[in-house]
C-alpha cells in the first residue's frame with residue numbers, strides 16, 4: 001500500500017496541493033479524478049519523486065518511500081517520454097535493461113506485453129510509424145516492462161478506442177490482481193466508474209472524496225428511484241419528503257430519504273394505476289463529481 005500523508009506543494013506563491021492524504025491499496029485499482037489543474041499530475045510526480053513535496057510524507061507499506069521503492073513503481077508520465085524514431089521493441093528492451101532485466105527476458109516480456117495490449121503494428125516498427133492510440137499502448141507497456149510492484153499512470157486511457165480500453169483494462173486488472181497498487185488519473189468519468197475499486201476525487205489540490213464508487217454515492221447523494229405506470233403520476237409531487245427530479249406523465253424519477261419512503265410511493269402507485277417498472281436509480285459518477293467539486 002502506498003500512502004500519502006498531508007502532502008503540500010506550492011509553485012511560487014501558489015499552493016497547488018493542500019495537506020493531501022490518501023492511500024492506494026494493494027491489489028486495488030484506484031481512480032484519481034479532478035478537474036483540469038486540480039493537482040493530479042503534481043501528486044503523481046511527487047509520488048515518483050520527480051518533484052519534491054514541500055511537506056508531508058509518503059510511505060510504502062508503512063516505511064518512508066525510498067529510491068528503491070520508487071524505481072519499482074511503473075510510471076506513465078503526462079509527458080510521454082519515448083523516442084519517436086526508435087523501434088518499439090528496442091525501447092522496451094532498453095527500459096527493461098535499465099532496470100536490470102536480461103536482454104532475453106526483456107525481449108520476451110516486451111513481446112508478451114505488446115501482444116496482450118494488442119499493438120496494431122509490428123514490434124520492430126518505429127514508434128512514430130504507428131497510430132497515436134498504438135503509441136499510447138507502447139507507453140503502457142513501457143510502464144509495465146520491468147515487472148514493477150505498483151503502477152502510477154497519468155491518463156492511460158486517453159486516446160484509446162473502446163476495444164483498446166478494454167484490452168488495457170484487462171492487463172491492468174491482471175496486474176492489480178497480483179497484489180499491486182494501481183493508481184491512474186482520468187477525465188473519462190463513466191469509464192472510471194466502471195473500472196475502479198476505489199476513487200479519489202480532488203479539487204483545487206484538496207481531497208474532496210475517497211472511497212468505493214458505491215460508498216461515495218451513498219454518502220453524498222440522496223437515493224433516487226424511477227417509477228413507471230400506465231397513468232399520470234402528478235400526485236407524486238404532493239407527497240411529503242419526496243422530491244421529483246424528472247417527470248414525464250407516467251414516468252417519474254424521484255429522490256426519497258430512504259427505501260421505505262420510496263416503497264410508500266410504489267404502494268400508492270399500485271392502488272391508482274398499473275405499475276410497469278420500479279427500480280433504484282444509480283447516480284452516475286459525473287453527477288457525483290459535480291456534487292463534490294461544487295460542494
Ligand SMILES: Nc1ncnc2c1ncn2[C@@H]1O[C@H](COP(=O)(O)OP(=O)(O)OP(=O)(O)O)[C@@H](O)[C@H]1O
Pocket residue numbers: 011016034035036037038039040041042043
Ligand atoms: N512546474 C510548475 N510550475 C508552476 N505551476 C505549476 C507547475 N506544475 C503544475 N503547476 C500548476 O499546478 C496546478 C496543478 O497542475 P496539475 O498539472 O497537477 O493538475 P492536473 O490535475 O494534473 O491537471 P490536468 O487534468 O489539466 O492535467 C495548476 O494550476 C498548474 O498550473
